[in-house]
Amino acid sequence: MDYVLTIMKPMLEGAKMTILLFFIALIVSIPLGFLLTLAVRSRIKPVSVLAQVFITVIRGTPLLLQLLFFVFGLPMIPVVGEYLVMDRFVAATLAFILNYAAYFAEIFRGGLLAIDKGQYEAAQVLGLNRWQTTTKIVLPQMFRIALPAVANESVTLVKDTALLYAVAVPELLHFAQTAVNRDFTIFPYFLAGVIYLAITLLLTFFFKWLEKRFKYE
Template sequence: MDLIAEITPSLLDGLQTTLLLFFIIVIVTIPLGFLIACVRVYAPKWISWIIQVYIYVMRGTPLLLQLMVVFFGLPFAGITFERFPAAVFTFVINYAAYYAEIFRGGILSVPNGQFEAIKVLGIGRIRGFRKIIIPQVMRVVLPSVGNEVISLVKDTSLIYILGLGELLRAGQIAANSYASLIPYVAVGAIYLLVTGIITLLLNVVEKKTDY
């Protein structure tokens, strides 16, 4: 218990960095992914093709490699990021690609007849899309979006490669300092607690959209 009390402040500092990155990425990438999906579905073919290439690269290469390229590789091209902005930028372009594919599947799942009905009823394309199409898309994609959100909590541990003091790095330092597995157990418990809370929140949101 003395060890837990001693390492708790450093673990909480690491948790703060982890949660900060998590909330920034969630807030930015979900709407950005939806926007990218809409562009891919409705834009001219050449724009859709460019987006497909972007999504293929983001989904086809490891996030850890992308972090290394952005922080360690881009300076050779004259583009330099600080550690945390590099993490944010990399996570945004990576997760936006995943969300874009999820939302694209949701958009394509809506029957074409509903789009035609919006036009016939004179509701207006933008208003009809916002009031009729988007709620159906969100209901379809919510489980998949939730899975990605949970994955994001764990993927934040990858920023250790940039030397940022996130939760897992704090636990690793404590484990090495005290030659004990207890810090790793504590880190695992914190991750389980965070993902448990997020899962409960996602379940509440999913029930509210179950109509």
């Protein structure tokens, strides 16, 4: 029991870093993803093409590679590299935000495509302008359709935070590995797994509650 308490304190400190990254990335990447969706659907061709290229590149390359690029690669860019040096946590958070924004953009695009065209026609018949149609009819339906996929990505985000270990940001897995190396026991891995599981279960219950609430509205 004493050993559990000894390793629990640093691991909970690491869990705070994990949770902080999760909330920052989720809160910023969801609206950014929606803006990317709008950019892809824009009638301004360069905007649409640039947004689609960004989404394709981000979704087509590993998150780990993006993390390494933002943490270690940016400062190595000729001329401007010295101005792109950031705290490792900040650089990693930026990589997570851009990565998940690209995935959320595709989720929201699918949600918009799933809305029947008759909904837009009905809005015109009711005399709603474009803003009213978007905020009162399109967005609520899109969010309801996209919610299960958003929930899935959010759970994946919690688990992906373990990649911070690869760029030497002291999060939960970092402290678990330190304890394993020091004490020659795999118990810290088990404890880290329990903490990750607890976080993902709480998140899953929250999204299940949210889905039920939207289902009956």
